[in-house]
Amino acid sequence: MPQNMYIQELDLHKGVVIRIKGDILPDASVFKINLGKNQHLLAFHYNARFNYYGQLNTVICNDLTETNWGTEQKGDNFPYVRGTTIEITITFDENGFRVRTNEDYTFTFPNRLQLEKLQFMSFQGDLNVRKVEFQ
Secondary structure (H helix, E strand, O other): EEEEEEEEEEEOOOOOOEEEEEEEOOOOOEEEEEEEEEEOEEEEEEEEEEOOOOOOEEEEEEEEEEEEOOEEEEEOOOOOOOOOEEEEEEEEEEEEEEEEEOOEEEEHHHHOOOOOOOEEEEEEEEEEEEEEEEE
16 A cells, blocks of 8 residues: 655755665555655655556656646666565765665756755655664
8 A cells, every 4th residue: 555654844954864764565656755845845856656657667856846847857777676675875965866776776866946954755655664764
């Protein structure tokens, strides 16, 4: 069953490393990780699509200001497998966001909104989040 989890009132500044451990559901179609000021101002929208709106095994990243999405950026490969446990590391720094998954996949996305800190994080879809750490 897809889950939605929201974490608010964070105070995460540039240099923070976010480690997420979770289980991808066996019948997963999509999972999303969002970081920003709130749910209407997202500096980082990470969208892993197994089979979602006709897109197969694709990672899409974007930003959101109110109801306006920016220009999508697609990943070069798709590191996720349904029914497995994963660890995703997101580093927020001067250049934006750097995602690493299980040490063999990296993806970078710029901080187009120029946020200095992150106050909001959410998880949506077919990822059972078991642990979130901030370093």
